[in-house]
Amino acid sequence: MKKVILEICCGDVAGVAAAVKGGADRVELCSALGEGGLTPSAGAISEAVGLGIPVNVLIRPRRGDFVYTPEEVECMMSDIRFCAGAGVNGVVLGALTPDGDVDEKALRRMVAEATGMEMTFHRAIDVCRCPEDALETAVRLGFDNILTSGMKSNALDGAVNIGRLVDLAKGRIRIIAGCGVNPGNAAEIIRISGADAIHSSCSMSVRSGMRFRRAEVHMGNDGDEYAHNTVDVHKVLALRSIVDGIVKDN
DSSP: EEEEEEEEEESSSHHHHHHHHHHOOEEHHHHOOOGGGOOOOOHHHHHHTSSSEEEEEEOOOOOOSSSSHHHHHHHHHHHHHHHHHOOOSSEEEBBOOTTBBBBBBHHHHHHHHHTEEEEEEEEGGSSSSOHHHHHOOOOOOOOEEEEOOSSSTTTTTHHHHHHHHHHTTTTTTTEESSSSSTTHHHHHHHHHHHHHHEEEEEEEEOOOOSSEEEEEEOOSSOOOEEEEEEEOOOHHHHHHHHHHHEEEEE
């Protein structure tokens, strides 16, 4: 028997601290969650690593698709090297070709740079041409995990597809169900999919402490510029309780 892993997606160091307090098994650290997640700063990585929980860092240089230029691949290589030196637990990677297949050429370079770290193939699998082929490629390249919403807009809608990937994986790679996972649907997602882990942002909005506000100035944020999201420790605790009540067969 084995437990389901609880991974919390954190967009700041305060969120990592909340994930630790809530009993998460590990975190995925990124920035710009509103953009789908981007590589966090060196400072955020260094601070998070010191908080006593395994930290997996997202390597994604920009928003948008997962077809990367040679220059972007070099940037990703540099970020992976920094992570290796900073003592992170793992890196979260993904790259596709224009035809929607896994970009093995780029990923082989990144995988070689990530030697010794855990590796997750991220939700690029959800927009690739053939998820089944992508899974086999990820296994062949030596990835440890695949993060997926089952090719749907959220993991609950994609739970059946996640289950197909779990069956195809046959224990060779861990399948993580992510996107829209919360205490209200986590048990159902795990029941339907049989996923080995769940991934949740457990987010809450935090109001700005600023009393003075210049309303006519905007910094490019489409939302409320006097609020930001971080991890809600109470949601993490709730997910911890749900996960602890579920034990999977090997």
